[in-house]
Amino acid sequence: MKIMVLVPSLQEKGPIIVAENIAKYSNDPNFEYIFVSLRNNSQQDIQRFKNNHIKTYDIGMGKIPFKRDILKIKNIIEQEKPDIIHVHSFWPTIIISKNFSSYRSITTLHNNPMEDFTYQYGEIIGRLMTYFMNKALMKIDKKIAISEYIKNVYCKTGFENIDVIYNGIEDNLKNAEQNIDTExxxxxxxxxxxxxxxxxxxxxxxxxxxxxxxxxxxxxxxxxxxxxxxxxxxxxxxxxxxxxxxxxxxxxxxxxxxxxxxxxxxxxxxxxxxxxxxxxxxxxxxxxxxxxxxxxxxxxxxxxxxxxxxxxxxxxxxxxxxxxxxxxxxxxxxxxxxxxFRVEKMSIEYEEKYHEMIGR
The missing domain is CATH 3.40.50.2000 (Glycogen Phosphorylase B;)
Known part of the structure; x- marks a missing residue:
């Protein structure tokens, strides 16, 4: 089963870390992940994915997508023939819903858009982005919230059948001395x-x-x-x-x-x-x-x-x-x-949703 993952970039930021870990910690050999980044990436970020045997593409998009960017994505889709397209964040969701809604699609809802977009871009742009995000989500087949809180945010705006999968974290426990008695x-x-x-x-x-x-x-x-x-x-x-x-x-x-x-x-x-x-x-x-x-x-x-x-x-x-x-x-x-919150648990739960989507 091929999963094409459309992300803003390959930088080690919250949504990208989650998307990468779903693929990185997959134990099912039947899954193949292809990451498509809207923006160009550093060699260090590209190499990180190569080290985990994950195929990547860069679109080279600027701040907003143009026709040439959509055509690049179209060519990748036609070449790779994914079973499911998994989108993370604003522009990936907008692009797939508007241009590729005939493909099976799933999105991870990472934030409360009204709050986050307003804090980041101001009230007017934040409200516009929230409106377009919600409109785009109507054409996405499956929606996964990263917490019950986020699920409730979207349910209040009229969305139904949202599942919750908590973000999983890689185990990186190391021993360390605490100095809390003195400082x-x-x-x-x-x-x-x-x-x-x-x-x-x-x-x-x-x-x-x-x-x-x-x-x-x-x-x-x-x-x-x-x-x-x-x-x-x-x-x-x-x-x-x-x-x-x-x-x-x-x-x-x-x-x-x-x-x-x-x-x-x-x-x-x-x-x-x-x-x-x-x-x-x-x-x-x-x-x-x-x-x-x-x-x-x-x-x-x-x-x-x-x-x-x-x-x-x-x-x-x-x-x-x-x-x-x-x-x-x-x-x-x-x-x-x-x-x-173990990462292996998260990966298994997402792959179960992929199986459900295609009826396997």
């Missing part, structure tokens, strides 16, 4: 944009410093707010305990999680929260914002902590300092990952 090492892995709400995290770090709680805080990631965040750090006199690391390779991300004690996650909107589960996989509790999807991932004060206010975040850190709390929560975080 707590906190990390955030985040794009530096409005939605990720890093200024909130910095306010929390300032409160911890004011309370004489010994912390070190690293921010992994880059984005349009970098310069403002740098100034904010200096203006709040926390440059001695905050390190703005910048963007790093995915393998390095796990190294920074390993060196940390706790993940701080202050996002305003998420469809899932991949990095939270990555942290749990590595036995690192996460202190997270009170957004709907976090209640599916974090069992409050059991494997992580959900915080509603700045004071809640501070109380969470203080709680972890207490005897045995950290060890218990770390072990529970790992157990939750093993029971619900």
């Amino acid at each position: 707590i090492n906190i990390v955030s892995i985040s794009v530096l944009n409005k939605c990720k709400n890093i200024f909130k995290a910095l306010d929390i770090i300032k409160l911890l410093k004011d309370k004489k709680i010994k912390v070190k805080y690293r921010i992994i990631g880059d984005g349009i707010l970098k310069n403002k965040i740098e100034k904010y750090i200096v203006n709040n006199d926390i440059q001695d305990i905050v390190q703005l690391v910048g963007k790093v390779e995915r393998e390095k991300v796990f190294e920074y999680i390993q060196k940390s004690d706790v993940l701080l996650f202050t996002s305003l909107s998420e469809g899932f929260g991949l990095v939270v589960v990555e942290s749990m996989m590595m036995k690192k509790p996460a202190i997270v914002s009170d957004i709907p999807v976090m209640h599916e991932i974090v069992d409050n004060y059991e494997n992580g902590i959900i915080a509603k206010s700045d004071n809640d975040y501070v109380k969470a850190i203080q709680f972890l300092y207490k005897h045995n709390n950290y060890e218990i929560m770390s072990n529970n975080a790992r157990k939750k990952y093993e029971s619900k």
